[in-house]
Amino acid sequence: MDEKNLNLTLKIWRQAGPTSVGSFQDFKVSVSEDSSILEMIDDLNNELEGDGKEPVTFESDCREGICGTCGLVINGQPHGPIPKIATCQLHMRNFKNGDTIWIEPFRAKAFPIIKDLMVDRSGFDRIMESGGYVSVNTGGVPDANEIPISKDVAAEAFDAAACIGCGACVAACKNASAMLFVSAKVSQFSLLPQGQPERYDRVQKMVMKMDEMGFGSCTNTYACEAECPKGISIKNIARMNRDYIKARATSENLEV
Amino acid sequence: MGWLGRTINSSIGKKFIMAFTGISLILFLLFHLAGNLTLYAGKDAFNAYVATLDTVKPIVRIVEVGLALVFLFHIFNGIKLWIENKKARPVNYAVNGSSKNSTFYSRTMIHSGSIILIFLILHLTTFWATFNFTGHPVDGSHEYFDIIIYFFQKWWYALIYFIAMILLGFHLNHGFQSAFQTFGWNHNKYFPMIQKIGSIYAIVVAVGFGSLPVYFYLSSVLGGN
Ligand code: HEM
Ligand code: SF4
Ligand code: FES
Numbered sequence: 001m002d003e004k005n006l007n008l009t010l011k012i013w014r015q016a017g018p019t020s021v022g023s024f025q026d027f028k029v030s031v032s033e034d035s036s037i038l039e040m041i042d043d044l045n046n047e048l049e050g051d052g053k054e055p056v057t058f059e060s061d062c063r064e065g066i067c068g069t070c071g072l073v074i075n076g077q078p079h080g081p082i083p084k085i086a087t088c089q090l091h092m093r094n095f096k097n098g099d100t101i102w103i104e105p106f107r108a109k110a111f112p113i114i115k116d117l118m119v120d121r122s123g124f125d126r127i128m129e130s131g132g133y134v135s136v137n138t139g140g141v142p143d144a145n146e147i148p149i150s151k152d153v154a155a156e157a158f159d160a161a162a163c164i165g166c167g168a169c170v171a172a173c174k175n176a177s178a179m180l181f182v183s184a185k186v187s188q189f190s191l192l193p194q195g196q197p198e199r200y201d202r203v204q205k206m207v208m209k210m211d212e213m214g215f216g217s218c219t220n221t222y223a224c225e226a227e228c229p230k231g232i233s234i235k236n237i238a239r240m241n242r243d244y245i246k247a248r249a250t251s252e253n254l255e256v
Numbered sequence: 257m258g259w260l261g262r263t264i265n266s267s268i269g270k271k272f273i274m275a276f277t278g279i280s281l282i283l284f285l286l287f288h289l290a291g292n293l294t295l296y297a298g299k300d301a302f303n304a305y306v307a308t309l310d311t312v313k314p315i316v317r318i319v320e321v322g323l324a325l326v327f328l329f330h331i332f333n334g335i336k337l338w339i340e341n342k343k344a345r346p347v348n349y350a351v352n353g354s355s356k357n358s359t360f361y362s363r364t365m366i367h368s369g370s371i372i373l374i375f376l377i378l379h380l381t382t383f384w385a386t387f388n389f390t391g392h393p394v395d396g397s398h399e400y401f402d403i404i405i406y407f408f409q410k411w412w413y414a415l416i417y418f419i420a421m422i423l424l425g426f427h428l429n430h431g432f433q434s435a436f437q438t439f440g441w442n443h444n445k446y447f448p449m450i451q452k453i454g455s456i457y458a459i460v461v462a463v464g465f466g467s468l469p470v471y472f473y474l475s476s477v478l479g480g481n
Pocket of ligand 3 (some may be wrong): 060062063064066068069070086088089095
């Protein structure tokens with residue numbers, strides 16, 4: 001087997017707990033080009049555990065770019081330097097022998113660090129609970145195409161629904177704004193007939209919760225779109241702005 | 257807080273104020289630039305233009321009050337947003353990757369804005385105050401063209417003016433299209449066009465205003481007027 005190994009220096013953020021002071025720890029590793037970055041940290045952790053040392057805490061689940069659990073900031077970019085992939089899909093062949101790689105957790109007030117590279121993203125869950133659903137009791141299975149939806153609209157809604165809730169948009173934004181995530185979750189419903197009854201209530205509640213959770217506001221740098229593993233478009237943010245202002249101006253609900 | 261207060265204080269509400277006031281200022285700058293360019297047509301043309309404005313002074317005063325409010329809202333909200341956004345990201349990354357995912361102009365709105373603010377204060381205490389009240393700093397006359405020459409002959413004044421106008425161009429290069437995005441006017445067909453128009457507008461404003469101090473300073477140094 002002709003396997004090329006890379007010798008790398010890793011600078012990994014270590015922090016014992018939410019309130020501890022963290023710092024970067026250096027590691028020298030030799031890793032196969034075919035390894036993913038998470039597999040590299042797995043190997044490192046095996047070694048650390050073998051030596052009786054504390055392994056590096058990070059999150060992952062599916063390891064195929066669909067669950068949104070993994071999220072590391074690699075050399076200053078969430079999910080690393082390659083566009084439209086998640087951290088788990090980043091392979092070491094994208095680095096060069098001798099490289100130094102900085103691995104940091106997402107940094108945002110709304111995403112407090114739990115340990116090392118693991119952050120608490122439950123702020124996203126609170127936003128979803130505030131309105132990211134359609135309140136229809138499930139009944140019998142509806143007939144296919146009972147509600148006609150044009151292909152273009154269905155595709156746009158699907159593109160918005162492709163958001164995996166990873167939080168890279170927040171991590172990339174200099175303001176730690178969650179606008180791309182929230183706008184994707186608003187748009188996936190507001191584009192479709194099923195989302196219409198709650199359209200204007202939903203956007204107000206979700207934006208209010210987003211502000212409450214301590215995310216920053218959008219300054220249209222579009223860093224989120226550039227770093228999003230699913231290529232969610234900033235057009236969703238424009239749509240949410242439109243819906244929000246319309247809702248604020250016209251909705252009868254004085255509570256939100 | 258009532259619904260209106262909550263709207264204005266929401267993240268999107270504050271952005272709307274930025275965009276609305278920003279677009280108002282963009283429109284104002286067009287008129288201001290058109291007037292200033294009469295400076296190139298010489299002393300009589302410029303003085304005649306200012307004299308024409310004088311004949312509609314009450315309207316000018318009303319516009320000035322509106323403009324002052326627009327500026328105050330824009331500046332107050334801009335600084336407030338900047339502080340809030342800093343707090344949302346209390347710890348920075350060790351490696352700053354922002355150049356790989358966003359433009360320089362978009363990341364420096366507060367810096368370009370702050371320089372414009374300093375310029376604005378200087379601008380009001382010199383040109384605006386002398387034109388409207390105190391007259392020519394030397395003899396108190398209201399020879400508007402001569403007042404312009406007086407200030408632009410000072411190298412430091414011309415330099416600050418010039419730098420501020422370049423930064424205004426930076427501010428507008430991002431701000432123009434950003435305001436459309438904030439309003440929700442992002443459409444596949446039109447948005448690329450809006451981005452181009454914004455860049456052209458930014459260049460026109462920066463070159464239009466910025467060339468004046470250069471021209472008048474150089475012509476004073478080289479001896480001609
Ligand atoms: C004639 C002068 C000015 C014009 C034409 C102008 C125009 C604009 C425009 C169009 C925007 C974009 C709004 C949006 O993103 O929706 C903007 C944003 C901004 N402006 Fe100005 N501006 C001017 C002066 C200033 C000054 C004096 C400051 C002082 C602090 C300032 C600070 C800001 C900031 C911080 C932003 C970004 C706000 C955000 O995106 O959240 N601007 N400006
Ligand atoms: S919008 Fe993109 S970056 Fe943000 S949470 Fe969804 S998938 Fe992740
Ligand atoms: S582990 Fe599921 S997206 Fe990376």
